[in-house]
Amino acid sequence: MLKVVRKDGGGEVHAMSDSMTNGDAPPGAATDIGSEEAAPKVKRGTGRRLHGAIAHKLGAAIVSGEYRPGDTLSGEVAFSEALDVSRSAYREAVQVLSAKGLVESRPKTGTRVLPRHRWNLLDPDVLAWAFSGEPDIQFVRSLFELRSIVEPAAARLAAERRDKADLKEMRDALGAMRRHTLATDAGRAADRDFHNAVLAATRNDALVVLTASIGAAVAWTTQFKQRSRALPRNPVPDHVKVYDAIAAGDVEGAGEAMRLLVDLALEDTRSAMKG
Amino acid sequence: MLKVVRKDGGGEVHAMSDSMTNGDAPPGAATDIGSEEAAPKVKRGTGRRLHGAIAHKLGAAIVSGEYRPGDTLSGEVAFSEALDVSRSAYREAVQVLSAKGLVESRPKTGTRVLPRHRWNLLDPDVLAWAFSGEPDIQFVRSLFELRSIVEPAAARLAAERRDKADLKEMRDALGAMRRHTLATDAGRAADRDFHNAVLAATRNDALVVLTASIGAAVAWTTQFKQRSRALPRNPVPDHVKVYDAIAAGDVEGAGEAMRLLVDLALEDTRSAMKG
DNA sequence: CAAACTAATATGTCGGAGTAATATAAAGGA
DNA sequence: TCCTTTATATTACTCCGACATATTAGTTTG
Numbered sequence: 001m002l003k004v005v006r007k008d009g010g011g012e013v014h015a016m017s018d019s020m021t022n023g024d025a026p027p028g029a030a031t032d033i034g035s036e037e038a039a040p041k042v043k044r045g046t047g048r049r050l051h052g053a054i055a056h057k058l059g060a061a062i063v064s065g066e067y068r069p070g071d072t073l074s075g076e077v078a079f080s081e082a083l084d085v086s087r088s089a090y091r092e093a094v095q096v097l098s099a100k101g102l103v104e105s106r107p108k109t110g111t112r113v114l115p116r117h118r119w120n121l122l123d124p125d126v127l128a129w130a131f132s133g134e135p136d137i138q139f140v141r142s143l144f145e146l147r148s149i150v151e152p153a154a155a156r157l158a159a160e161r162r163d164k165a166d167l168k169e170m171r172d173a174l175g176a177m178r179r180h181t182l183a184t185d186a187g188r189a190a191d192r193d194f195h196n197a198v199l200a201a202t203r204n205d206a207l208v209v210l211t212a213s214i215g216a217a218v219a220w221t222t223q224f225k226q227r228s229r230a231l232p233r234n235p236v237p238d239h240v241k242v243y244d245a246i247a248a249g250d251v252e253g254a255g256e257a258m259r260l261l262v263d264l265a266l267e268d269t270r271s272a273m274k275g
Numbered sequence: 276m277l278k279v280v281r282k283d284g285g286g287e288v289h290a291m292s293d294s295m296t297n298g299d300a301p302p303g304a305a306t307d308i309g310s311e312e313a314a315p316k317v318k319r320g321t322g323r324r325l326h327g328a329i330a331h332k333l334g335a336a337i338v339s340g341e342y343r344p345g346d347t348l349s350g351e352v353a354f355s356e357a358l359d360v361s362r363s364a365y366r367e368a369v370q371v372l373s374a375k376g377l378v379e380s381r382p383k384t385g386t387r388v389l390p391r392h393r394w395n396l397l398d399p400d401v402l403a404w405a406f407s408g409e410p411d412i413q414f415v416r417s418l419f420e421l422r423s424i425v426e427p428a429a430a431r432l433a434a435e436r437r438d439k440a441d442l443k444e445m446r447d448a449l450g451a452m453r454r455h456t457l458a459t460d461a462g463r464a465a466d467r468d469f470h471n472a473v474l475a476a477t478r479n480d481a482l483v484v485l486t487a488s489i490g491a492a493v494a495w496t497t498q499f500k501q502r503s504r505a506l507p508r509n510p511v512p513d514h515v516k517v518y519d520a521i522a523a524g525d526v527e528g529a530g531e532a533m534r535l536l537v538d539l540a541l542e543d544t545r546s547a548m549k550g
Numbered sequence: 551c552a553a554a555c556t557a558a559t560a561t562g563t564c565g566g567a568g569t570a571a572t573a574t575a576a577a578g579g580a
Numbered sequence: 581t582c583c584t585t586t587a588t589a590t591t592a593c594t595c596c597g598a599c600a601t602a603t604t605a606g607t608t609t610g
Contacts, residue, residue: 049593051370075560086595088363091562095326095367099374099400107561108603121484122397125374142481149428149482150421157420206417207424209396210485324562350591361564366593382592383572555608562601570593577586 042083050085054093059129062102062113072112073103100126122213131220140221144269147214148262151195154211155258158201159246169197170243177236188219194239198246198258221269238264317358325360329368334404337377337388347387348378375401397488406495415496419544422489423537426470429486430533433476434521444472445518452511463494469514473521473533496544513539 080090101118105111176190245253355365380386451465520528
């Protein structure tokens, strides 16, 4: 982890290893003789690239509030040396964060964390970073609220525009949900497939992308929910009601059924988070 | 632009020079007889960085369909040389595109354009790129449809949760809209301010971010609309109705008034696009 | 006191060298 | 014949060191 030091006004985030708490020691200084540096090596999974790992690390630190808006990261050279990576890799990571609106880099000024309203909170990666730690309850509430707005409307559109192929997709997903439960990966995948099928039936790309992002985030909370206790309620009947209404072309019924489904999911997650 | 050559199966995009449409060719190198590389120098505005300009160029080419999903860009060295920039700048640009889900880079395979459903269509930059050329009518329709779903719901929430400060913001924006018209930049800014004030009153960050993206895109279409002809209708009264309902705490009325507002805007844009 | 100029500093850009990963082709075994 | 394993070539990935550029802060000058 990286120590945070804030100056008056615009703070500055100094990148240094936790072990060296003295504030002025240059990271590369030969203070320790053996290669004893507890170098905060940025490890990456097999598939992930180095700059991706750095972006994940920094992004998670930013969305979790460890680096606060207005803070400026210490210079490229210092930070990259502290992370024990090349300047190129660090820069590419910063470009990613900049692309997602988390930071802004300018000459002389340095790289500073942007205010929260500039963040692309609906970006899948940003959501993943937000949920990699302890997600902000208020933000989770916002997400569910948005979902409760969008998904019923999507169900209404789907009831208008679905064709036979769409209905088959939903039936297949429903069958998979019945076979596996929500406690398994396959079951959760089937749940996502069902919702994706509904979205696809709306013929609205913007809706598809948006709900894909939200759905991914909600999946995290669902998994979180499962961690705490077994799900007491069988979710399949509620899904079937949605399917029936969409298949029948019942616009109002589809919207209402989906609204019920989302509300119940919210209720489950809310109670699980309190416990 | 860069010429596109597709092989059988997975196509490949070769980066090669052609006559740039923007007249920024250096006078000295204008007529290069021998080496006829009319180097497609990527020029950037004052504030924009080089890799940002490259990202804009490539991103616009991708979302406009010039590079199609499945195509693989020619290698880093070839492409960066064709663009007459360093590999670092090119790579950082690709990282940006990768962060937005437009491309994916893997060793041996190269960087290839991802299928459309992987794109972050709600990313502000991606939207800007999409609207920098001729926007897809179908996608614009999707965007308006999403807006017609989200904004009325936002108005309902705002009617529940607004406080005096929110109402003051809306009144100020309304006043600015009255003073300037929608034909001026200031007027359009006031329009955005009003909608942003409504969004802020919902106390929902996800809603704010989402509608900020959509609003920016819609602003482009509004400008496009203005280009074709003068707006025949005065938009202020409709906005006032929304404000009155929100101020009165009339949830249903606010949603209905906003729905009317969005529908009218859609109607205007639709007729303007046909003409 | 204000405007213009100078200097310091951090990001931006560059080109090259070497490493790691992976798809394709080749070789081997069932 | 088909599948598995190995080898190889191509490509992105990472690192490095240098220079260019932009922006701020301080200094000088009117």
